[in-house]
Amino acid sequence: MSPRSPSVNQELRRRSRERILQATVDLVDERGYEAATLGDIAARAGSARGLVSYYFPGKRQLLQSAVHRLMHRTLAAALDREPRTEDGPELLARAIDAVLGLAGDHPVLMRTHMAGILQAEGFVRCSEQQRLAALLRDTVARAGSADPDTDYPLLRAQLMGTVFALLLPGAPMPLAPLRAELFQRYGLAWERGMPPDGAPPGGMSLMVRTASGDTAARVAPDQSSSP
Known part of the structure; x- marks a missing residue:
């Protein structure tokens, strides 16, 4: 399998970031700021916890x-x-x-x-x-x-x-x-x-x-x- 192109990688990163942002809105709306942990946000976004801290x-x-x-x-x-x-x-x-x-x-x-x-x-x-x-x-x-x-x-x-x-x-x-x-x-x-x-x-x-x-x-x- 050929490696992904830079443009494909960039689009995947953009989508991942968007999912994290949307998950943050949803969870803070539902639970409040303190109860919405970064781990919960990552799980809701379908991302690794470390990816949240990366962005x-x-x-x-x-x-x-x-x-x-x-x-x-x-x-x-x-x-x-x-x-x-x-x-x-x-x-x-x-x-x-x-x-x-x-x-x-x-x-x-x-x-x-x-x-x-x-x-x-x-x-x-x-x-x-x-x-x-x-x-x-x-x-x-x-x-x-x-x-x-x-x-x-x-x-x-x-x-x-x-x-x-x-x-x-x-x-x-x-x-x-x-x-x-x-x-x-x-x-x-x-x-x-x-x-x-x-x-x-x-x-x-x-x-x-x-x-x-x-x-x-x-x-x-x-x-x-x-x-």
Whole structure:
């Protein structure tokens, strides 16, 4: 049997790494960070335990790479979903909703990820994070930013802060007002993206982007409730 070509070996390594990252997401979701051991992750991925350490220097780094991969895949799917669009504000709205949606779909995973970023090793700039950053920066540029290199980190910080507020143990904030605040900041109409069920928060000023520019539109308070 002839030896495998370098390209085949590279593809096998890529698939092995992908399985490890997916197994990390699944097990941390199911069991929590402490209970999801590297041995369990390797077994779920069908890989040798030593292979996990070969690809990732530690468990925190593995978790961050796994979450960044999940965020990139979720963001890419949201941007490409039907109906396809090249409308910049709509793409930005989809991106915001995709990231905020992860807090609801994967609360244990995302809470652990946010806590890990605040540890001594801090933010891991892995290949998964770089792909996520490139896609989010491109979305900011397509939304009309004149300076995406400045605006992308600001959006990233605002999204991280909003996810933190959604997941804060003992005092989580509801999604609707947090989403409304972000959409107002970026001049996005409430109905863009993937809005949550129900009307916009009563009494909040939302910005609606029109062909002639941004105009403010106040949402009337909900009249169905008793005073």
